[in-house]
Amino acid sequence: MTANSEDTDPKSDIWELRLYVAGQTAKSVAAFKNLQRICEDHLTGKYKIEVVDLLTNPLMAREDRIVAIPTLVRKSPSPSLKIVGDLSNTEHVLLRLQLQPMSQITDRKEDQREGHSGS
Amino acid sequence: MTIALADDVIERLQRLEEAEETLRAIRSGEIDAVVVESPAGERVFTLSSADHAYRNLIEAAQQGAATLTSDGTVSYCNRAFAAFFDRTQWDIAGTRVTSLLPFNQQHLFESLLGRSQTQNGQGEFLLESAEGAVQTIHIALTPMLLGNHPAICLIVTDITKQKEHQDLQDSNRRKDEFLAMLAHELRNPLAPISNAIAILNHLMKGDDKVAYVSDIIDRQTRHLSRLVDDLLDVSRISLGKIKLQKERVDLATIIARAAEISTPLLNARKHQLTVQMPPTTLFLEADGTRLAQVISNLLTNAAKYTDEGGSIFLSTAIDGDEVVIRVLDSGMGISAELLPQIFDLFIQGDRSLARSEGGLGIGLTLVRRLVELHGGTVKAASDGLGCGSEFTVRLPAFPPETTSHETAANSNSSDKGPSRQIMVVDDNKDAATTIGMLINLLGHEVTIANSSLEALELAKTTQFQAVFLDIGLPGMNGHQLARCLRALPDYRNTLLVAMTGYGQEEDINRSIDAGFNHHCVKPIELQRLSSLLQLFPTPL
Numbered sequence: 242m243t244a245n246s247e248d249t250d251p252k253s254d255i256w257e258l259r260l261y262v263a264g265q266t267a268k269s270v271a272a273f274k275n276l277q278r279i280c281e282d283h284l285t286g287k288y289k290i291e292v293v294d295l296l297t298n299p300l301m302a303r304e305d306r307i308v309a310i311p312t313l314v315r316k317s318p319s320p321s322l323k324i325v326g327d328l329s330n331t332e333h334v335l336l337r338l339q340l341q342p343m344s345q346i347t348d349r350k351e352d353q354r355e356g357h358s359g360s
Numbered sequence: 361m362t363i364a365l366a367d368d369v370i371e372r373l374q375r376l377e378e379a380e381e382t383l384r385a386i387r388s389g390e391i392d393a394v395v396v397e398s399p400a401g402e403r404v405f406t407l408s409s410a411d412h413a414y415r416n417l418i419e420a421a422q423q424g425a426a427t428l429t430s431d432g433t434v435s436y437c438n439r440a441f442a443a444f445f446d447r448t449q450w451d452i453a454g455t456r457v458t459s460l461l462p463f464n465q466q467h468l469f470e471s472l473l474g475r476s477q478t479q480n481g482q483g484e485f486l487l488e489s490a491e492g493a494v495q496t497i498h499i500a501l502t503p504m505l506l507g508n509h510p511a512i513c514l515i516v517t518d519i520t521k522q523k524e525h526q527d528l529q530d531s532n533r534r535k536d537e538f539l540a541m542l543a544h545e546l547r548n549p550l551a552p553i554s555n556a557i558a559i560l561n562h563l564m565k566g567d568d569k570v571a572y573v574s575d576i577i578d579r580q581t582r583h584l585s586r587l588v589d590d591l592l593d594v595s596r597i598s599l600g601k602i603k604l605q606k607e608r609v610d611l612a613t614i615i616a617r618a619a620e621i622s623t624p625l626l627n628a629r630k631h632q633l634t635v636q637m638p639p640t641t642l643f644l645e646a647d648g649t650r651l652a653q654v655i656s657n658l659l660t661n662a663a664k665y666t667d668e669g670g671s672i673f674l675s676t677a678i679d680g681d682e683v684v685i686r687v688l689d690s691g692m693g694i695s696a697e698l699l700p701q702i703f704d705l706f707i708q709g710d711r712s713l714a715r716s717e718g719g720l721g722i723g724l725t726l727v728r729r730l731v732e733l734h735g736g737t738v739k740a741a742s743d744g745l746g747c748g749s750e751f752t753v754r755l756p757a758f759p760p761e762t763t764s765h766e767t768a769a770n771s772n773s774s775d776k777g778p779s780r781q782i783m784v785v786d787d788n789k790d791a792a793t794t795i796g797m798l799i800n801l802l803g804h805e806v807t808i809a810n811s812s813l814e815a816l817e818l819a820k821t822t823q824f825q826a827v828f829l830d831i832g833l834p835g836m837n838g839h840q841l842a843r844c845l846r847a848l849p850d851y852r853n854t855l856l857v858a859m860t861g862y863g864q865e866e867d868i869n870r871s872i873d874a875g876f877n878h879h880c881v882k883p884i885e886l887q888r889l890s891s892l893l894q895l896f897p898t899p900l
Contacts, residue, residue, distance in 0.1 A: 325382045
């Protein structure tokens with residue numbers, strides 16, 4: 242399932258995801274729901290979500306240099322990467338997490354670009 | 361060393377990428393809180409409380425709203441905006457508004473966009489849906505700053521309904537104007553016709569067949585005149601053009617005039633009209649002609665809706681500072697359902713009994729409107745079908761005065777008086793000749809002029825005691841001619857009568873300004889002519 246094996250930690254197949262939220266703001270709640278859905282669809286059984294509420298512990302923002310909320314950080318597999326926002330744009334999330342075969346990704350990209358300029 | 365450098369580059373690239381990702385999320389409206397570093401440590405600011413109200417407002421609006429870059433590209437739009445163009449908000453962001461519009465509207469929008477870089481602009485555009493329905497939209501553009509960049513705020517409103525309403529109003533107004541013009545044009549030929557009948561009657565006295573036929577023409581012409589007059593009045597009312605020529609009038613005179621107007625119909629239907637005059641002379645501040653019209657309309661209405669041989673009562677009374685005029689009939693009455701709308705335009709009761717008298721259903725509308733213009737009220741009452749009707753008009757009374765020279769002096773005189781020299785000026789030769797013949801029948805000598813210049817020449821050689829002038833003369837019109845005549849020493853006190861198809865207040869005022877004693881709307885009836893000629897100013 243994981244497209245990029247080069248950077249994947251061979252010891253662990255578990256994805257460690259950290260979602261930074263600010264209490265129960267609408268986007269935070271949406272991001273959590275979207276993340277759960279995407280993980281269930283694409284990472285069934287091999288993911289771990291940690292939710293960090295920056296309202297209760299703002300200093301936690303420092304560790305991952307968080308500036309906007311919600312932000313998702315992929316702790317593993319490395320390299321760590323960030324997706325900012327409520328994760329409502331599923332294609333964008335999958336693209337960044339590289340959770341789809343390359344050919345499909347390329348197709349999607351072209352689709353998107355076409356859809357855009359065509360409108 | 362190189363590894364450290366490479367790491368640094370990778371680190372920088374990663375940060376750049378993160379920054380781009382953050383910007384993307386902000387642009388897409390995907391975040392609702394920010395973390396701000398401060399000496400006291402990180403602080404979290406949620407944005408929802410800050411822009412929640414505005415965002416909800418914009419998203420809930422029926423108007424489409426969008427922010428555009430100065431070249432007209434949508435950077436943000438609300439749901440309604442997207443709905444106008446049958447797209448999603450995602451689709452539209454980054455699109456030029458021009459490309460959303462139908463091809464034939466694009467040029468118009470581009471020029472509006474050009475003008476709206478520095479000032480507010482607005483315009484109307486047509487959208488056509490896939491099903492072919494055409495929608496009229498109003499687009500308003502307002503220049504603004506987003507950050508430090510010039511941008512444009514666009515608001516789009518669906519004005520299809522208003523547009524349709526406006527179109528309806530316009531066409532309704534055009535219809536009113538057309539009716540007014542039509543009525544006016546129809547009235548012109550009626551004048552010579554009714555004059556000709558009067559002459560015919562006079563010339564062929566004693567011939568039964570002629571009398572029979574001319575009676576038909578007379579009745580039908582009167583009927584036609586009445587319809588045309590009503591039509592003219594109602595269109596003026598719709599256009600808000602009816603105005604009163606108010607003066608101190610004696611109620612008895614008005615009632616007599618109204619009864620006279622209604623007599624032919626009352627007689628034809630064999631009704632008995634009982635008039636109860638006020639015990640004392642009652643004066644009103646009113647337009648005599650219009651008030652007579654009110655009362656005669658009520659009498660006509662009663663006559664139409666009462667079976668042949670019915671009784672109609674007209675009573676007058678004073679109640680506090682109001683004059684009360686009641687018209688009561690023994691007719692078919694008014695049903696409870698119809699009663700509230702009885703004064704509305706084109707509303708008519710069951711006319712099976714009255715069909716022969718015709719009418720357009722505007723008589724009572726005129727009554728109410730004219731009474732209201734006089735500052736009065738009119739009410740209809742009926743106990744139901746078959747129980748007769750009662751119409752009550754209340755008008756403000758004029759404080760009683762004893763001196764009423766003109767009305768009192770002239771109302772009872774019925775002798776023709778001495779023969780006079782009279783000039784009739786009208787470029788319509790038929791109209792001039794027939795009026796001339798009528799005046800002639802009344803025992804006066806008539807000279808006819810068909811132009812203003814001819815009239816002036818004649819006026820200098822002959823001293824006329826009265827001049828009847830058509831207003832619509834070519835070249836020097838009737839008003840100018842009247843002024844010229846008044847300027848002549850011999851014509852300072854001469855009776856000048858204006859004859860015209862127009863009876864509106866401004867027309868009457870213009871006639872009075874020009875020096876006319878009377879303003880008559882064509883056709884002038886024999887009786888009117890006769891009473892006018894009795895009102896000669898006393899010779900010096």
